[in-house]
Amino acid sequence: MQCIQFEQMIEHEADGPLSSSATLHLDTCASCRRLWSDISAIRIAGQEWGTEEIAPPAGLWTRLQAQMESEGLIVSRAHPNQLAAQNRLAAQNWFGSNNWFAEWFNSAPRLGLAAASLSLVIVAATLGFSNWSLISNISNPSAPPQNSTNETASAFSTDLPAGLNARLDVDLKRVMASIPAQEPLVASSLQKNLAIVDNIISLCEKSVREQPNNPAARDYLYGAYKQKADLLATAMDRSSTLEDQ
Amino acid sequence: MNVRNIRLAGMSTGIPIAAVLLLASLASAQTRRVERHFTVDGNPVVTVQNSTGRIQVRAWDKHEVMISAQASAGNPDFASEQAGNRIEIVTRPMATRPGAEPVKTEYEITVPADTQLQVRTDSGNVTVDSVHGDMSFDTVAGDLALQDVDGYMMIKSIGGSLVCTRCSGRLDATSISGNFQLVQPVMDNVRVQTSSGNILFDGGFQASGIYVLKNYSGTIEVRFSKDDSFDVSATSFYGNVVNQAPITPDKHKMRTPQYNTGMAKSLFGSIGDGRAKVELSSFSGTIKILKRD
Numbered sequence: 001m002q003c004i005q006f007e008q009m010i011e012h013e014a015d016g017p018l019s020s021s022a023t024l025h026l027d028t029c030a031s032c033r034r035l036w037s038d039i040s041a042i043r044i045a046g047q048e049w050g051t052e053e054i055a056p057p058a059g060l061w062t063r064l065q066a067q068m069e070s071e072g073l074i075v076s077r078a079h080p081n082q083l084a085a086q087n088r089l090a091a092q093n094w095f096g097s098n099n100w101f102a103e104w105f106n107s108a109p110r111l112g113l114a115a116a117s118l119s120l121v122i123v124a125a126t127l128g129f130s131n132w133s134l135i136s137n138i139s140n141p142s143a144p145p146q147n148s149t150n151e152t153a154s155a156f157s158t159d160l161p162a163g164l165n166a167r168l169d170v171d172l173k174r175v176m177a178s179i180p181a182q183e184p185l186v187a188s189s190l191q192k193n194l195a196i197v198d199n200i201i202s203l204c205e206k207s208v209r210e211q212p213n214n215p216a217a218r219d220y221l222y223g224a225y226k227q228k229a230d231l232l233a234t235a236m237d238r239s240s241t242l243e244d245q
Numbered sequence: 246m247n248v249r250n251i252r253l254a255g256m257s258t259g260i261p262i263a264a265v266l267l268l269a270s271l272a273s274a275q276t277r278r279v280e281r282h283f284t285v286d287g288n289p290v291v292t293v294q295n296s297t298g299r300i301q302v303r304a305w306d307k308h309e310v311m312i313s314a315q316a317s318a319g320n321p322d323f324a325s326e327q328a329g330n331r332i333e334i335v336t337r338p339m340a341t342r343p344g345a346e347p348v349k350t351e352y353e354i355t356v357p358a359d360t361q362l363q364v365r366t367d368s369g370n371v372t373v374d375s376v377h378g379d380m381s382f383d384t385v386a387g388d389l390a391l392q393d394v395d396g397y398m399m400i401k402s403i404g405g406s407l408v409c410t411r412c413s414g415r416l417d418a419t420s421i422s423g424n425f426q427l428v429q430p431v432m433d434n435v436r437v438q439t440s441s442g443n444i445l446f447d448g449g450f451q452a453s454g455i456y457v458l459k460n461y462s463g464t465i466e467v468r469f470s471k472d473d474s475f476d477v478s479a480t481s482f483y484g485n486v487v488n489q490a491p492i493t494p495d496k497h498k499m500r501t502p503q504y505n506t507g508m509a510k511s512l513f514g515s516i517g518d519g520r521a522k523v524e525l526s527s528f529s530g531t532i533k534i535l536k537r538d
Contacts, residue, residue, distance in 0.1 A: 193403045196422055204528070
């Protein structure tokens with residue numbers, strides 16, 4: 001089995017057990033071994049975090065997918081090379097070009113939508129901080145496990161997805177712009193509450209920087225980001241409802 | 246014909262036109278109330294979707310759901326459908342001129358007491374009185390007033406507030422800027438979170454009840470009586486904790502959260518036998534545990 005076949009296999013059967021030929025390939029290919037290790041770790045993390053209250057609302061991904069497709073960031077069916085390029089672009093847009101997830105995403109360009117949907121879980125999970133050492137290990141598989149609080153805290157400044165807040169802002173702006181002018185109360189309420197959440201995020205980030213070892217500070221920051229994600233989900237929901245009307 | 250005559254001629258034809266327009270506008274401004282009745286057996290599930298406009302729900306002792314709708318202009322335009330005991334009400338949007346006030350549809354809905362409710366609104370206020378079924382509310386800016394209700398209440402709002410008077414059962418509520426007031430609640434499971442709003446819990450804590458109240462700023466106020474029995478954990482990360490309760494060291498030796506670093510103000514302990522569990526947390530707000538008058 002070649003690397004490309006291995007990637008195709010996990011693209012289609014990411015949740016299934018490895019075939020014997022894939023296992024043999026992993027024995028001889030360090031790159032694919034790393035990739036498989038990353039996917040396994042993320043899947044486990046996603047399952048753990050999926051049990052918490054971070055599930056996106058029904059239909060969120062469908063709308064997000066449609067939006068990304070309309071922007072040309074992803075396509076449902078395309079030539080593999082085209083898809084790979086678009087996935088790379090999508091990854092860079094969503095996570096910035098200089099962070100661990102974008103690198104991981106670029107290393108597995110054919111994972112396509114499956115990986116992109118997983119990214120939603122990862123975003124929430126990354127903000128959860130509850131298993132920070134795992135996230136850090138994914139970013140650098142060769143690094144030793146981080147057990148101490150100091151090491152965990154130091155990860156904050158380096159591994160928080162760069163520009164995530166900015167990306168949320170871009171999406172929120174786009175969604176809010178799509179709310180019709182006939183609904184000024186909805187738009188103004190969303191804007192007002194977005195400003196409140198942004199202010200809280202700013203205070204919580206400051207708090208985490210001041211007290212990087214304090215889990216409560218990270219909990220509050222996580223909660224604030226979750227509220228912003230909920231706000232985005234509500235805005236998307238209202239936007240689509242109004243469009244339907 | 247001189248200028249004066251032209252003006253008079255213009256007025257003479259203009260007056261009837263204006264009158265017609267006035268009558269037309271009066272006619273369009275008249276609103277009609279529309280009623281629909283649905284007979285049910287057993288406990289109905291009523292779903293309401295109304296973007297703007299008030300929704301009032303109250304219970305009666307008939308096996309019937311009655312919907313009374315009125316629009317702020319013209320006739321109310323809504324779809325209502327019954328499938329067994331499930332009744333769905335959806336307001337159809339009415340086209341308005343650009344810049345004109347959107348047409349609001351207001352509902353008065355009367356239901357059997359054991360009705361389950363699902364209400365979704367953007368900016369309409371919702372009141373529910375004496376309904377004893379599970380209910381969920383999804384609002385953007387609409388406020389909720391629940392009174393004498395019983396059941397599992399789930400509330401998700403962006404900027405809406407809640408006033409819950411003599412509510413029983415279980416409450417799970419989130420808002421970003423809304424306030425939550427629970428007055429004389431008889432609830433054994435309360436989870437309330439708001440970002441910038443205030444939270445008031447003024448009622449008894451049920452034995453074995455769990456009460457989790459959280460905000461980022463604003464005030465969390467809990468009022469207790471001398472007969473109350475609960476373990477309390479109160480932490481404000483950057484704010485204050487004001488306590489009037491005779492708190493003794495935690496009788497159940499719960500693990501103390503490690504929030505005591507930095508500037509956090511914390512309070513942990515028991516009141517009475519510590520039968521209920523009360524968790525109060527705020528990022529920068531003030532937590533008050535006060536004696537009830």
